[in-house]
Amino acid sequence: MPDAPIDSDSAASRAYRAILDGILTGAHTGGSMLSESAIADSVGVSRTPVRAALIRLQDEGWLTIFPKRGALVREVSAQAVADLAQSKVLLESGAVRSACSTLRRRTAESLREQLAEQRETLEARDLPGFVELSIDFHRSFVIAARNAVLTELYDRLADRQRFLLFSYGQRLFDRSDEILAEHAAMLDALAAAGAPVGAPVEAVGGDADPTEPALARFEALLRHHLNETYRLDP
Structure with missing residues (x-):
């Protein structure tokens, strides 16, 4: 038949x-x-x-x-890589700024548990595993804003991120300690820009936002991390 x-x-x-x-x-x-x-x-x-x-x-x-x-x-141009990194900075830091203070801290605390998994995959040289964890790690910053359109826009960049991370495989392994330290530092800044876990979910805003220094530090750390990961100029 x-x-x-x-x-x-x-x-x-x-x-x-x-x-x-x-x-x-x-x-x-x-x-x-x-x-x-x-x-x-x-x-x-x-x-x-x-x-x-x-x-x-x-x-x-x-x-x-x-x-x-x-x-x-097609080969990815240096400009395309720079454009992707800049887009990630704008989307991730912008989402964190628009997220309420409680969700910033909740996100930071939940992602700390993932750092151990990231270390395990890097030590095992499990590139596919680390790539997916890294994408999920950065995506969590965007999800914190609870904006479906923003998340949809960010998800459209996922395959480009996978492509570049896979292409930088050996560099990721060589920088494993630095990557984990950079991720941890971003979580410290995110937690500092948040309210204690268990506090009511409400936005922080106004002209004298006390979380501004921590938010600025988060963006600076994110930018540095992406510059180093994608081999861009500071």
């Missing part, structure tokens, strides 16, 4: 995810050429859904299609 036909949308989605995962993890490096037929064979689909997946990835800026030759994986 013949196999049931594969739904084209499902096949295209499988091809898309397989290609993108290869780019994010470094299996498909910047400057490499991807073949439709090779991808179709590895994913187990026809070339039609692969072609659809490549077009989608080109629209998203991951590669460039050259007819009859294949698709070239």
Whole structure:
């Protein structure tokens, strides 16, 4: 009995995810050429859904299609890296500023437990594990604002973050102690900008906000951390 036909949308989605995962993890490096037929064979689909997946990835800026030759994986420019880092600073620090003081401290306390997991993954050289923990760590700053639109905007940067963190794998291992110290320092500043755990959830504001020095320190620490992680100039 013949196999049931594969739904084209499902096949295209499988091809898309397989290609993108290869780019994010470094299996498909910047400057490499991807073949439709090779991808179709590895994913187990026809070339039609692969072609659809490549077009989608080109629209998203991951590669460039050259007819009859294949698709070239784009290399990330220094400006693109700087733009991502700056976007993270604006979104994460802005979210922390708009979060109520109680949620700032609650976020800091809950994330302290994750630092031990981060250390374990770095010591085990578990890059995929650390990448996901790091993304979740920084995303928590945005979630603290309780703004669904802000969180949605931030989540659109997740794959770009994965790509860069995977590409800096060895650097992350080399800087493991510094990364953990930087994360801990950010949590100290976040806690200092918050109210004690158990206090009523209410916003802190006004012209004489007593948390301003701690918020400014959080932003400075975040900026330094991203500069070091993404190898940017201070």
